[in-house]
Amino acid sequence: MSKLYINGGKRLFGELTVHGAKNSVLPILAATILCGDECVIHNCPYLSDVDSSIKILEHLGCRCHREGHTLIVDTSNITRCDIPDELMQEMRSSIVWLGAIAGRLGKARLSSPGGCELGPRPIDIHLAALRELGLRIDEDHGYIDCRVIKRLRGNSLHLTFPSVGATENIMLAAVFAQGKTVIHNAAKEPEIIDLQNFLNRAGARVSGAGSDTVVIEGVASLHGAEHSVISDRIVTATYMAAAAVTGGEVVLKKTVPGHLLSVISVFREMGCMVETSGNDIKLISPSELCRFINVQTLVYPGFPTDAGPLVVAAASVANGTSMFVENIFESRYKYIGELRRLGAKIKTANRVAVIDGVSELSGAKVKSTDLRGGAALVIAGLAANGRTEIDRVSHIDRGYEDIEENLRCLGADIKRK
């Protein structure tokens, strides 16, 4: 298995185009099966999670082929309604296929996603809502078996938490339901808007995405659609953090600055100059980063949980003590043990991390514990003196296309072996 090797201390400088959003493309690929036709997805990143989604589509009987960053999916022929265990385990977010498969075929069989690196990942909100649409769901020996008895019926649903995955799952299941489905307390993330836009291009009638009420008017069928995936806001935040810790200056292109307001404000608090112009974000870091006082993760438009590890890594080389609170996932601090190996001074208690900035990190051998935790190690490795060796890079490859090549273009000394 390959590792990343970083010789830290190099200032990052230059321009980079940010790739398409993992969290948009995954539900959109699930949505293609509702179309029963050819769909053309542009700005589709090369990520191992996308490869897993392609394997799911092919397992179901669909045909996929790539032309660079365009993925063409033909879902006219579907022969199966299950997802094998290995694929469910590879990508915990695959629960979003439940609504799509049941919506298209009237039945679905998936293994339960269980726990993941971020702690238990319950699906109670998904299942309760899908049941309210009339889906009969039996959970048995680690499997979820679903059947639509007649046709799914639109309903007024209230989510107990604005779960991103549950909002998407309901949108997918409700596309062919009879009548109107209203999701109250829906997630408001930009990826929900992207899914709505894709579905509407395919002939669905969805409105309200981006607000806390999403309305889906059931239709009888969808058709093929062409869509370009939005840019990945967490990848943008990652390269901002990488520039910030190396005293660098980068311009990130093809981004949506409006999706990153909470992240930009944290980098500004840390003393970075951040300018936005159209789809570009320019970050110029100060000679020394300042601490942030208190960053708390929240649902969108609050500070994203996925950007937490990135700013914790940056705060570990800032001047002063920063406080970070993770409110979305229970167990997201595994990577902090690895940051400590590089010399970071971070204490955690439950959901709180207190980061005492140090003047210097030093290279060490570390392991990625999860996707964004792995990215945090890359950021810390770029800031550290000497050589950092990062194992379990497969976590990072789930969400970053060519991370080492992109960082090398900006002047980092990083390679994969």
Ligand code: UD1
């Ligand atoms: C999505 C993102 C992930 C991001 C997260 C929060 C994808 C593929 N993944 O994950 O990168 O970190 O949103 O922005 O888009 N919960 C329940 N019951 C449920 C569902 C969720 O208790 O049925 C809880 C979760 O345990 C977690 C919180 O709700 O504590 C947020 O989860 P959710 O918004 O569902 O995240 P995901 O869709 O899994």
